[in-house]
Amino acid sequence: MKYFILFGPPGAGKGTQAAKLVEKFKFKHLSTGDLLREEIKNGTELGKKAKALIDKGSLVPDEVVEGMIASQFEKNTSVGGFLLDGFPRTTAQAEHLDAMLKARGEEVTSVISIMIPDEMVMERIRSRALIEGRADDANDEIIANRISTYHAKTEPVIEFYKAAGKYQEINGVGTIEEIFDKICGII
Ligand code: AP5
Numbered sequence: 601m602k603y604f605i606l607f608g609p610p611g612a613g614k615g616t617q618a619a620k621l622v623e624k625f626k627f628k629h630l631s632t633g634d635l636l637r638e639e640i641k642n643g644t645e646l647g648k649k650a651k652a653l654i655d656k657g658s659l660v661p662d663e664v665v666e667g668m669i670a671s672q673f674e675k676n677t678s679v680g681g682f683l684l685d686g687f688p689r690t691t692a693q694a695e696h697l698d699a700m701l702k703a704r705g706e707e708v709t710s711v712i713s714i715m716i717p718d719e720m721v722m723e724r725i726r727s728r729a730l731i732e733g734r735a736d737d738a739n740d741e742i743i744a745n746r747i748s749t750y751h752a753k754t755e756p757v758i759e760f761y762k763a764a765g766k767y768q769e770i771n772g773v774g775t776i777e778e779i780f781d782k783i784c785g786i787i
Pocket residue numbers: 608609610611612613614615616617632633634636653654655657658659660661662665685686687688689690693724725727728736746772773774775776779
């Protein structure tokens with residue numbers, strides 16, 4: 601089974617590219633952000649606890665997302681591969697994913713990182729806010745917290761996968777099609 605990770609800061613285009621990749625390669629798309637927003641929409645206990653953290657741009661606890669991913673792996677047994685988006689986002693999550701996959705006799709295939717500068721994160725999320733109405737896109741203060749959380753907690757994941765020889769980075773500045781072609785080239 602293939603396990604690709606789409607990595608990158610908020611607004612880098614992970615969700616946009618994932619939608620196109622799923623169509624082309626028939627992967628199962630697992631976005632922890634989407635799964636959490638679904639829990640919030642359904643008013644579950646997990647959703648209620650996660651909402652306060654997500655809405656201010658902070659991460660939810662590692663165990664929460666690790667549990668969600670584990671249950672998705674259990675549920676989706678007949679897919680061609682997984683495309684993880686927004687997970688792992690801390691070194692602890694990356695270590696946990698390795699252990700989870702090892703227990704299944706599997707491993708991460710490759711990490712594809714879409715990189716854009718912080719100013720562009722701000723611009724793209726401000727524009728998306730006008731269309732999608734996500735609570736964590738609502739104002740500059742929240743977006744700035746997501747950016748600083750990314751630098752503090754998520755960026756170290758890059759070194760983890762570089763050390764494993766699985767990290768590939770692409771410049772995320774360009775048209776959606778240009779970025780898509782680059783990712784397809786890697787896959
Ligand atoms: P999550 O939903 O994962 O949000 P994120 O990582 O902040 O990323 P976004 O979804 O905002 O951006 P994206 O990279 O998908 O970009 P998009 O394609 O939409 O997480 C939300 C929250 O959930 C977290 O803050 C945290 O609280 C919690 N959470 C989730 N996972 C967690 C985890 N593992 N651990 C702990 N907590 C977790 O594109 C953005 C915009 O740009 C769109 O409008 C798009 O149309 C546009 N765009 C895309 N590509 C281009 C392009 N090439 N040119 C111009 N515009 C473009």
